[in-house]
Amino acid sequence: SQTIHxxxxxxxxxxxxxxxxxxxxxxxxxxxxxxxxQAAGRGLQLLFYSVGIGQISSEVPQNLSAxxxxxxxxxxxxxxxxxxxxxxYLCAWSAGYGYTFGSGTRLTVV
Amino acid sequence: KQExxxxxxxxxxxxxxxxxxxxxxxxxAIYNLQWFRQDPGKGLTSLLLIQSSQREQTxxxxxxxxxxxxxxxxxxxxxxQPGDSATYLCAVSGAGSYxxxxxxxxxxxxxx
Numbered sequence: 001s002q003t004i005h006x007x008x009x010x011x012x013x014x015x016x017x018x019x020x021x022x023x024x025x026x027x028x029x030x031x032x033x034x035x036x037x038q039a040a041g042r043g044l045q046l047l048f049y050s051v052g053i054g055q056i057s058s059e060v061p062q063n064l065s066a067x068x069x070x071x072x073x074x075x076x077x078x079x080x081x082x083x084x085x086x087x088x089y090l091c092a093w094s095a096g097y098g099y100t101f102g103s104g105t106r107l108t109v110v
Numbered sequence: 111k112q113e114x115x116x117x118x119x120x121x122x123x124x125x126x127x128x129x130x131x132x133x134x135x136x137x138x139a140i141y142n143l144q145w146f147r148q149d150p151g152k153g154l155t156s157l158l159l160i161q162s163s164q165r166e167q168t169x170x171x172x173x174x175x176x177x178x179x180x181x182x183x184x185x186x187x188x189x190x191q192p193g194d195s196a197t198y199l200c201a202v203s204g205a206g207s208y209x210x211x212x213x214x215x216x217x218x219x220x221x222x
Binding site: 006032034042043044046049051057059088090092094097098099100101102103104106 | 142144146151152153154155156159199201203208209210212213214215
């Protein structure tokens, strides 16, 4: 069966520090991978998606970047965090039949 | 641009009641519609997926319907239980698009 792993679960980082969130998928090949952000009181916003290794599309301009170094690995990064980067980050995958989400990372930038 | 609206934003019901959550979307050219559940501080759990060619899906006490032409979906929960308390999110994916567009959710509280 397919599973998705996302870590860490919570993270508190100072402004200006770097960020790296990792997501891995098991049990499927060549999935579409996604990073979403859920800010307090707001809906889910698509940040990045990837249809293959090294292929990244960004939906909104921001302080973040994404990479897909392996077929089932998706990484969200930042060189310097801003206060506005605080939120709940969710990784997801799809293979043409619905989406499956990870358990999320709560990021607080202080 | 696809927009998804969920009504009501919050709902409180006594245990045992049947209830309906509503979802509407502006662009009927969807690939599928998915209902999720989110518990506080947790990720999203998929409840039901309805493909654009389908009219409804059922899983246990849950039934989701889709009327693509009118841009509406409903999630029916039978015999509600306190464990059903959560935020329910409706999301649609567009034909030819990788983006899943979400509503802002309905926060359900089932009172024992």
